[in-house]
Amino acid sequence: MTSPTLAERLADLAVGIGANVQPGQIVTVSADIGLEEIVRELAARAYREGAKFVDVTYFDPGVKRARIEHAAEDTLDFVPSWYAGRVFELGRSHSARVVVAAPSNPRALQGLDPARLGRDQLPAIAEWMDVLSERTVNWTIIPFPTLPWARLVHPELDDAAALEKLTQEIVHVCRLDEPDPDAAWRARVSELSAVGSRLNGLALDSLHYEGPGTDLTVGLLPSSSWVGALSSTIDGLEHLPNIPTEEVFSTPDPQRAEGRVRSTKPLVLVDGSIVRGLEVRFEGGRAVEIDAEEGAEIMRARTARDEGASRLGEVALVDRESRIGQLGTVFYETLLDENATSHIALGSAYEEAVDESDLPRINRSGTHIDFMVGGDDVDVTGITRDGQRIPVLRGGAWQI
Amino acid sequence: MNDADLAQIAELAVAVGANVQPGQIVGVTAELGHEDIARAIAAAAYDRGAKFVDVWYVDPLVKRARIEFAPDDTLDYVPPWYGRRFIELGEQRGANIAIRGLTVPNALEGLDPKRAGRDQLPRVKETNVIVNERTVNWTIVAYPTLPWARVVHPELDDDAALAKLREEVRHVSRLDEPDPLEAWEARIVQLERAAEALNEARLDALHFEGEGTDLTIGLLPSSIWRMARWSTIDGLRHLPNVPTEEVFTSPDPDRVDGHVRSTKPLVLTDGTMVRGLNVRFEGGRAVDITADEGGEILAGRTRIDEGACRLGEVALVDRESRIGQLGTVFYETLLDENAASHIALGSGFAFAVETDEDRARVNQSAVHIDFMIGSNDVDVTGLTSDGERVPLLRDGVWQLSAVHAA
Numbered sequence: 001m002t003s004p005t006l007a008e009r010l011a012d013l014a015v016g017i018g019a020n021v022q023p024g025q026i027v028t029v030s031a032d033i034g035l036e037e038i039v040r041e042l043a044a045r046a047y048r049e050g051a052k053f054v055d056v057t058y059f060d061p062g063v064k065r066a067r068i069e070h071a072a073e074d075t076l077d078f079v080p081s082w083y084a085g086r087v088f089e090l091g092r093s094h095s096a097r098v099v100v101a102a103p104s105n106p107r108a109l110q111g112l113d114p115a116r117l118g119r120d121q122l123p124a125i126a127e128w129m130d131v132l133s134e135r136t137v138n139w140t141i142i143p144f145p146t147l148p149w150a151r152l153v154h155p156e157l158d159d160a161a162a163l164e165k166l167t168q169e170i171v172h173v174c175r176l177d178e179p180d181p182d183a184a185w186r187a188r189v190s191e192l193s194a195v196g197s198r199l200n201g202l203a204l205d206s207l208h209y210e211g212p213g214t215d216l217t218v219g220l221l222p223s224s225s226w227v228g229a230l231s232s233t234i235d236g237l238e239h240l241p242n243i244p245t246e247e248v249f250s251t252p253d254p255q256r257a258e259g260r261v262r263s264t265k266p267l268v269l270v271d272g273s274i275v276r277g278l279e280v281r282f283e284g285g286r287a288v289e290i291d292a293e294e295g296a297e298i299m300r301a302r303t304a305r306d307e308g309a310s311r312l313g314e315v316a317l318v319d320r321e322s323r324i325g326q327l328g329t330v331f332y333e334t335l336l337d338e339n340a341t342s343h344i345a346l347g348s349a350y351e352e353a354v355d356e357s358d359l360p361r362i363n364r365s366g367t368h369i370d371f372m373v374g375g376d377d378v379d380v381t382g383i384t385r386d387g388q389r390i391p392v393l394r395g396g397a398w399q400i
Numbered sequence: 401m402n403d404a405d406l407a408q409i410a411e412l413a414v415a416v417g418a419n420v421q422p423g424q425i426v427g428v429t430a431e432l433g434h435e436d437i438a439r440a441i442a443a444a445a446y447d448r449g450a451k452f453v454d455v456w457y458v459d460p461l462v463k464r465a466r467i468e469f470a471p472d473d474t475l476d477y478v479p480p481w482y483g484r485r486f487i488e489l490g491e492q493r494g495a496n497i498a499i500r501g502l503t504v505p506n507a508l509e510g511l512d513p514k515r516a517g518r519d520q521l522p523r524v525k526e527t528n529v530i531v532n533e534r535t536v537n538w539t540i541v542a543y544p545t546l547p548w549a550r551v552v553h554p555e556l557d558d559d560a561a562l563a564k565l566r567e568e569v570r571h572v573s574r575l576d577e578p579d580p581l582e583a584w585e586a587r588i589v590q591l592e593r594a595a596e597a598l599n600e601a602r603l604d605a606l607h608f609e610g611e612g613t614d615l616t617i618g619l620l621p622s623s624i625w626r627m628a629r630w631s632t633i634d635g636l637r638h639l640p641n642v643p644t645e646e647v648f649t650s651p652d653p654d655r656v657d658g659h660v661r662s663t664k665p666l667v668l669t670d671g672t673m674v675r676g677l678n679v680r681f682e683g684g685r686a687v688d689i690t691a692d693e694g695g696e697i698l699a700g701r702t703r704i705d706e707g708a709c710r711l712g713e714v715a716l717v718d719r720e721s722r723i724g725q726l727g728t729v730f731y732e733t734l735l736d737e738n739a740a741s742h743i744a745l746g747s748g749f750a751f752a753v754e755t756d757e758d759r760a761r762v763n764q765s766a767v768h769i770d771f772m773i774g775s776n777d778v779d780v781t782g783l784t785s786d787g788e789r790v791p792l793l794r795d796g797v798w799q800l801s802a803v804h805a806a
Contacts (some may be wrong), residue, residue: 051470063438063439063455078451082488086481124740270745
């Protein structure tokens with residue numbers, strides 16, 4: 001008897017506790033070229049679960065490279081009408097969605113003109129933000145190890161060792177090394193829900209981040225609540241949007257962010273470009289200054305794409321119990337890195353973290369860019385409406 | 401394949417085949433395993449000013465997972481956006497390029513053929529709409545892959561097989577000419593002249609004579625000969641197949657009599673080989689089908705529906721065809737059907753007749769099975785309605801003087 005492959009085990013997790021695929025659903029699967037092994041397992045697993053159709057879209061960074069290099073400048077932000085039509089149709093039919101987050105070739109876009117690159121958002125499709133906000137789709141994002149990714153994360157190792165190490169790390173952070181991974185996830189999710197409840201009990205008005213290069217205050221909305229990693233659709237289907245997940249998050253007031261913040265880890269944009277040493281200064285909620293050691297220009301281009309792209313849509317807290325944070329590995333992949341430590345995101349906000357009364361106020365954008373601002377030496381303090389300061393994270397540990 | 405060779409095939413697809421125009425959206429249908437040529441086609445299309453290149457990668461093994469595991473009553477379901485993509489491409493006057501070249505041999509091996517038959521993807525029925533409405537300039541091109549090379553040249557090792565297939569595809573695509581575009585233009589002009597001359601001859605029937613073959617195929621009153629350069633309703637000319645060597649029309653499905661012997665093996669869509677095929681026709685119907693190999697399976701196919709045992713196409717190919725000259729069997733209809741004159745059992749082409757009355761008579765079927773009946777030893781003669789015999793092909797050479805005019 002052979003033991004199940006990693007692809008089979010991750011597909012079980014994604015179709016099961018992750019997206020919670022139901023019989024009769026259409027399941028859309030997005031992945032880069034190079035991820036065929038996990039995509040085929042996801043298809044097989046979803047069909048065995050009774051899926052009506054598995055709609056696979058492979059994204060090829062090599063085709064994107066051809067576009068950035070060869071296409072006319074004024075066409076670079078064009079997206080054909082059927083891309084949005086497909087996404088809306090997936091929402092209308094209450095489909096399930098699985099995204100495999102693993103750069104097939106993180107360097108595929110190296111050396112391209114950042115200004116041109118910044119105009120092409122694909123594979124991100126802005127309409128997904130709308131559809132996910134409507135909560136008609138049960139979805140998850142999972143990682144899958146590949147050799148090009150392993151080389152990026154562990155450049156000091158030879159190919160076989162690098163892939164082996166990345167694979168072990170993904171097994172660990174996805175809790176597949178637990179006797180019962182489903183049960184392990186249920187336990188972690190209820191821990192995170194409990195943290196969210198305690199934060200909600202504090203009725204905070206804002207958060208204050210202090211650390212090297214960071215002195216930032218982020219205002220919250222009157223009805224902002226803290227959400228653990230379990231989401232549910234309007235049909236009541238519970239799903240885990242991220243595997244792994246280690247965060248509690250909320251939706252901030254897009255008009256109230258003041259001060260400066262230094263990112264504590266590199267971030268990788270959706271097209272694979274890397275931003276290191278990012279520093280952002282906020283005034284009245286807007287990112288008015290963006291600097292970085294690498295990737296500043298493409299980051300500026302991304303935040304200029306629409307009005308909401310320069311304002312905050314998410315604030316998330318992660319404690320030092322995070323398996324990703326404990327590893328200390330930089331994965332150059334937001335799914336993992338954002339669960340390493342506390343982070344904020346420019347761009348679209350999650351409707352589920354506010355009441356209807358605040359819905360008109362939350363940030364709207366066609367983009368959502370997470371970046372890490374937490375660490376053991378970054379203190380996070382809650383400020384109540386009457387000005388009381390309540391320590392939230394000290395040395396990476398919950399204080400509440 | 402090196403970048404220069406990829407760029408050459410891409411240029412053939414974009415410039416000669418689809419004739420991509422500045423500002424157009426270009427759909428590309430590719431399989432996993434075609435990444436290199438898909439990227440080269442994207443670059444070439446953008447160089448010509450394409451607005452967007454939309455590559456659709458098909459994974460034969462995701463299809464396999466579906467046939468293997470999906471609930472039975474879902475197998476013919478296709479989400480609406482698969483069709484919308486083509487309809488909108490037509491409404492927006494886009495171009496489309498499909499890539500052929502085997503990537504996964506026997507991807508559906510061992511699965512229930514009935515279940516497999518119900519999933520038509522990656523074929524999407526809306527493509528028929530844009531083809532008939534002529535809103536899209538489109539082409540199909542060949543890309544040599546290792547799995548394909550192994551099938552065509554099983555006697556060679558991998559490197560040699562792939563090198564040989566690449567050389568052959570390069571040759572039949574006329575990429576070994578100093579100016580491939582000019583070479584195709586010259587060949588297309590010949591084929592256009594052949595089609596025009598055939599139309600002017602106002603033939604009532606064709607007579608094929610050779611060893612094992614004595615077959616008369618009636619034409620419809622308004623059957624017109626087409627060649628493989630088409631134009632869209634906007635007047636954009638394109639080559640639906642690259643390479644292309646044929647002129648073709650749809651015959652009268654009720655007037656085929658005599659017997660015919662195939663001159664090359666044919667491969668059915670499920671990979672079945674049919675060799676040494678002999679078919680006898682009476683009143684348009686194939687009444688007797690025998691073969692050295694695969695005869696039973698072919699006969700089974702012709703019983704799928706009423707039209708499956710009648711002819712939908714007759715195509716003439718002269719000895720100038722580079723595919724015919726090579727003598728290689730490619731197990732890929734795009735190439736093999738351009739090797740020699742052929743006929744097809746099953747569905748015909750509505751656009752190959754001119755009157756509504758004849759359109760209603762063109763053969764209809766769910767299948768279309770091409771098989772080669774021509775060679776240098778098979779004479780093709782046209783018969784006019786007053787009984788005159790007009791030589792068309794002798795020793796594989798066009799006999800219509802207009803074809804060879806300067």
